[in-house]
Amino acid sequence: MGTPAFAVEPLKALLEAGVQVVAVVTVPDKPAGRGLKLHTSAVKDYALAQGLLVLQPAQLSNPTFTEQLIQLQAEIGVVVAFRKLPRAVLELPWLGLFNLHASLLPQYRGAAPINWALINGERETGVTTFLLSEQIDAGQVLLQERIPLPLAMTAGELHDSLAQLGSRLVVETVRGLADRTLLAKPQPECEMLKPAPKIFxxxxxxxxxxxxxxxxxxxxxxxxxxxxxxxxxxxxxxxxxxxxxxxxxxxxxxxxxxxxxxxxxxxxxxxxxxxxxxxxxxxxxxxxxxxxxxxxxxxxxxxxxxxxxxxxx
The missing domain is CATH 3.10.25.10 (Formyl transferase, C-terminal domain)
Structure with a gap:
């Protein structure tokens, strides 16, 4: 489940690793530009090029969509840069539904972790895979990987670096869940959490x-x-x-x-x-x-x- 370019690399990595992707879920097409032509997500474009089944529910809580997911019988769910999921969807993949987040959780929960880590002058950041829960970006941690942040690095450069790093972590997480060797741990408690809200x-x-x-x-x-x-x-x-x-x-x-x-x-x-x-x-x-x-x-x-x-x- 994903939408922007950041979510394409993990999908590509899963396919290259031989993981069977039974379906891809992304946002509905939206009119954009002067001609209001329908704009498709980066994830949809890549998924269709690979011949994958693409689902685009208008409402994630729609029972018809939930029934589609049940019929797919997916063992593991992977979420990268997508919307908040209802409880009925969270409970479906029996080996786990996890998210890739572009920060070292619990720091920088929110929509723009890449931007805020640089804006705040952090010396390092990274990626985290964690089990999804009803609370945003607060589920149990599966894996983390760190990278340093050079003083000249831009958000665009960090985006590309974390997409590659996150792709490897997603594949490793899927393998760990599949063979049941991965132990989920609660996110560490921090006295001061740095948020990553949407940027205006x-x-x-x-x-x-x-x-x-x-x-x-x-x-x-x-x-x-x-x-x-x-x-x-x-x-x-x-x-x-x-x-x-x-x-x-x-x-x-x-x-x-x-x-x-x-x-x-x-x-x-x-x-x-x-x-x-x-x-x-x-x-x-x-x-x-x-x-x-x-x-x-x-x-x-x-x-x-x-x-x-x-x-x-």
Missing amino acids: RADCRIDWGKSAFAIHNLIRGLSPSPGAWCHMQRGEKGAEDVKLFTTQPLANTGKSPLPAGTASPTELRDELCVACGNGTELLVKEIQPAGKKRMGVDAFLRGLGTEVPIRFS
């Missing part, structure tokens, strides 16, 4: 009063999508929205004399140096002005024609 536009706005490292973490944690944004003022022109992507915090630069958000080209004119909170500075290397494509700062500066003051807010 307000969460993506850059606060230039924060330190360069905090801003850098926000930008990479939202890159390439949905993208961190702010207002940009160029000379006497009105403010426009821009998104920032590749950045680098400057360490040991001393106190910046400029107000937070003030930007100036570097000597090479292929980067913008932006003053941040606490006297820190941030190099901006990629930018996307409103209505334009993502571009290097060198191309952006050439497009300005004349050198004008730039202020982010």
Whole structure:
């Protein structure tokens, strides 16, 4: 059971490992774009290409859907980036129904664990398989795998790394459940849990009063999508929205004399140096002005024609 591209890799890994996948469950097709053409999920596209049975229930609690699952007689259920399941479905696979989550549970329960781990500047993260329960992301842990988080890693890069790591863990979990060698353990108790809620536009706005490292973490944690944004003022022109992507915090630069958000080209004119909170500075290397494509700062500066003051807010 899954929907986005993150769920395709585990499905592919199961097939390559020789696991018999009796059916794939995903969301119904939805109209999208100007022409409102029906948009299919990444999981559906891959499953159909492999000749697999695809189920797309509008309501997971529909008795007809439950009866379809009963007839499939699946021994194990695998869930990756899908919706909350009703109790009637949770109890069906007799060897277990488990979920792959892109964090080291119990930390970062929620819809956006990849983004929030980077935004919060974590040094490591990972993937967890756990038995599903009625409480979101709180079931007993089966397996976990950790990876370090380099300072420059983006959400897109981490997504791809965890998809590959998670795929291997899903296959290992299925094998462990099938031969009954896998022991489920309660999630450890933590005094302070870090949540991973769905990300909204307000969460993506850059606060230039924060330190360069905090801003850098926000930008990479939202890159390439949905993208961190702010207002940009160029000379006497009105403010426009821009998104920032590749950045680098400057360490040991001393106190910046400029107000937070003030930007100036570097000597090479292929980067913008932006003053941040606490006297820190941030190099901006990629930018996307409103209505334009993502571009290097060198191309952006050439497009300005004349050198004008730039202020982010």
